[in-house]
């Protein structure tokens with residue numbers, strides 16, 4: 001499908017931006033026999049934002065999301081959602097209106113012989129949507145994911161991207177405040193990933209929020225406002241995306257010892273990290289001062305460069321992955 005055509009639609013801008021947290025995960029531990037899938041996992045998901053839930057395969061993302069959705073019981077701890085009607089945090093099973101609170105895609109499934117529209121109609125009944133609201137909910141969801149033109153075709157003939165979009169349409173049916181998507185970019189082509197990013201940005205712009213898991217950081221890095229990074233069942237970072245992986249200045253010189261000795265007095269207060277026998281790392285914004293300092297003291301520079309904020313680098317450092325993994 002033409003990307004511009006896809007971008008013309010998106011979630012309906014309906015709600016005023018909400019505030020506060022819509023998810024609070026507190027001290028979640030889950031053991032499967034000897035396997036400790038989660039240990040003391042805690043994080044929150046803010047309203048009106050896309051939160052990326054990132055980690056390598058087997059790090060505990062799906063287990064966390066399944067607990068959040070009441071599908072798995074934790075060994076200890078809590079996973080709470082803001083109840084759509086009562087505006088207080090509750091476990092999924094105690095929500096007064098689960099479909100309006102959270103729409104989720106964990107494992108997309110649809111009967112291959114059924115059309116996308118029929119699949120959504122059946123689900124609208126199963127969700128208990130009022131009869132008079134069902135048709136509008138189904139058509140609205142189809143429009144939001146750009147599937148109107150393919151809605152009457154059997155799902156068996158859909159591409160992977162179309163199936164992914166149908167799964168998101170299912171999650172939209174109850175008009176939820178929160179979308180929970182487990183690895184939605186899996187198997188998507190670049191066009192499909194672009195569509196997903198745009199969809200999520202529009203979704204957040206309409207005042208709602210999403211919790212999106214991925215083991216491939218590059219798929220979601222441009223889209224997320226907040227990140228929660230999980231590694232081997234433990235949260236290693238939870239922060240606004242802009243604060244993760246702050247930029248820095250890398251310096252390489254055969255006279256690194258001499259430079260390191262001069263820096264504290266000439267750049268007071270700046271943190272200097274010795275990264276190797278001939279290399280140093282300084283905070284973002286120090287490059288010009290370091291360059292002048294080296295020129296003034298006759299210190300030869302082999303390399304002086306600034307890197308921008310880099311979520312990807314932070315992700316790989318925190319999870320101990322090499323940059324080639326998971327791609």
Ligand SMILES: Nc1ncnc2c1ncn2[C@@H]1O[C@H](COP(=O)(O)OP(=O)(O)OP(=O)(O)O)[C@@H](O)[C@H]1O
Nearest residue numbers: 032035037055056057058059060061062063064215
């Ligand atoms: N039902 C289960 N029984 C036993 N072990 C399980 C079960 N479900 C998950 N695990 C284990 O818990 C750990 C976390 O798995 P989980 O599926 O939550 O990770 P994930 O981050 O979602 O990984 P992926 O990206 O591969 O889906 C893994 O070691 C996994 O093997």
